[in-house]
Amino acid sequence: MPTIRDVANRARVSIKTVSRVINDSPMVRESTKERVLKAMKELDYHPNALARSLVTKETRIIGLIIADVTNPYFPELIRGVEDVANDSGYNVFLCNTDENPEKELIYIKLLREKQVDGIILSGSRTSCDQLNPTLTSGIPLVFINRRVKGNKVGMVMLDNFGTAYTAVEYLVSLGHKNIGYLGGSTLGQSNMERKNGFIQAMVDRGLPYHKLIAEGHPGKKGGYNRTLELLDTNRPLSAIFAYDDMLAIGAIEACRERSLSVPEDISIIGFDDIDLAAHIAPRLTTFSVPKYEMGRVAANMLLNMLGKKEFEKEIVYIPKLTIRDSCCQVN
Amino acid sequence: MPTIRDVANRARVSIKTVSRVINDSPMVRESTKERVLKAMKELDYHPNALARSLVTKETRIIGLIIADVTNPYFPELIRGVEDVANDSGYNVFLCNTDENPEKELIYIKLLREKQVDGIILSGSRTSCDQLNPTLTSGIPLVFINRRVKGNKVGMVMLDNFGTAYTAVEYLVSLGHKNIGYLGGSTLGQSNMERKNGFIQAMVDRGLPYHKLIAEGHPGKKGGYNRTLELLDTNRPLSAIFAYDDMLAIGAIEACRERSLSVPEDISIIGFDDIDLAAHIAPRLTTFSVPKYEMGRVAANMLLNMLGKKEFEKEIVYIPKLTIRDSCCQVN
């Protein structure tokens, strides 16, 4: 690997001059510049970003911590982050935590050691205590779907409570009374908020909700298993509000397993509007979340913090009810 | 940010001793080690990986270049890479190229500057010429689904030709004679191979294939548009073999648009077996590709190269025909 010194020798200039053309400073005579450029090409020289970063204190790397790429919720979000990061010459580290706080902490440690300029965390599951050293370390952080107080902290939020409330309203408007909540991770703030919105809406209408809450493992499989429990241990349900679409899809399969047809026997409503939602049978009624947009906004927020520009500390999106075929009028 | 020097001062040892405990060398008295560890904790010290890498010449970062996370083919592959990388303490840079050779080249440049230890490229689209400097630079490369000769090069391949051939055989066994090929990117080697397999199989059976080949833009939309063309400009087709599942799904929509029902009027077979394939209506007959496994294998190959261990330079997977509901007997 050729170094800046090799280029300098070959071009018969000092290393400082080479440095100047790398960072294209205007203080270089055109002819000199060309000589240097030529030498760089001939040597297939690539400036060492490590050495540069060591002195400039910026790596142009951002960390992106998510639960699992394989969950269809994330790819678009990732793409949003990557697109704006790339436009500004940043690279992104992708980190899958499987909603495991320990893994998350390990990643945060790794990212800090690698001196990333900032971190975006989607659905962080670590406790505030564990997060605290990082929070006070001054490294810019953007949380997606988690509210955290701190100086250099941005938040891209969803109105979880309100949306859950809306879900119940919609189901009730269809005549449903026995509604179950199929929850996500108990560690997640967003699950808490959606659950509370659900409960509040039920309480406001004097509807019973206890024992209808199942929280558990994520994904289609988790949804399947939890729904089976819900179905087997509770008075006949007529509707289920699921924490996310994958859970909802698992729920649909569980209903099929118990010979209940959706939506005739039981209505199911999801959350996220992933690609699959529009393609399964029955097509899933759900709440659309602007995943790509949120990724972009989170990355922009982070970049603004890095550039010491002004920025909104918090942006809240309101998911839009997207009615398809998995819910219907009862009686 | 505290440095190794701060820790040394606080623990009243030399920086070398701190360095020893960081890399946990055994040559440190237990009591000293504890003192150092304590100082590190109190300072919330994180070793600067940049400085370390500058001298050790390894970053424990690998680059992963793909077309688009948003294409359901990739998340599992990414996860496979990430899982084995992470197990060995590596981070991965995710790079989306949209099958654009220029973007790919820019990313390669960026990755080399950041001194990544190796790069995995899935479906690389750059020409050999453009790739050459990188190939000869000695940085370990693993290609997924592209054959490239080079010293430090590994390949994780699919039997594209054979699978395409099998697809035609299957369709012919169902009685089909007018079969179209719905192709992927003309820049991609894998598209070339699948097309050739398709052509060979048709020729071997004395079946006409000309004008039935459409190659174009990727994704559902590309599949939709291309299929419309295919349908409108050719003698009645009875079957389509698509380069990938997303294209196939677009094709299904195009058929619906032309009031052709699948599989009664036209059979469609895909490639990849993405999650969606089993969920759409009709459930897609396709070839299953071990995406997660391939990601793992690619990452392991790369890690072996980095560790100077022996390794298979090339592994070939044979996709498995997965029969579902999108193809049926004709006449």
Place this chain on the structure above:
DNA sequence: CTGTTAGCGCTTTCAA
């Protein structure tokens, strides 16, 4: 077991 010194490849004063 522990410390001193040099240097990784770059940028940054400060001079020339």
Place this chain on the structure above:
DNA sequence: TTGAAAGCGCTAACAG
């Protein structure tokens, strides 16, 4: 417009 020297935070010999 160009260059010399110092230093970013760490590891690697080599002494002690």
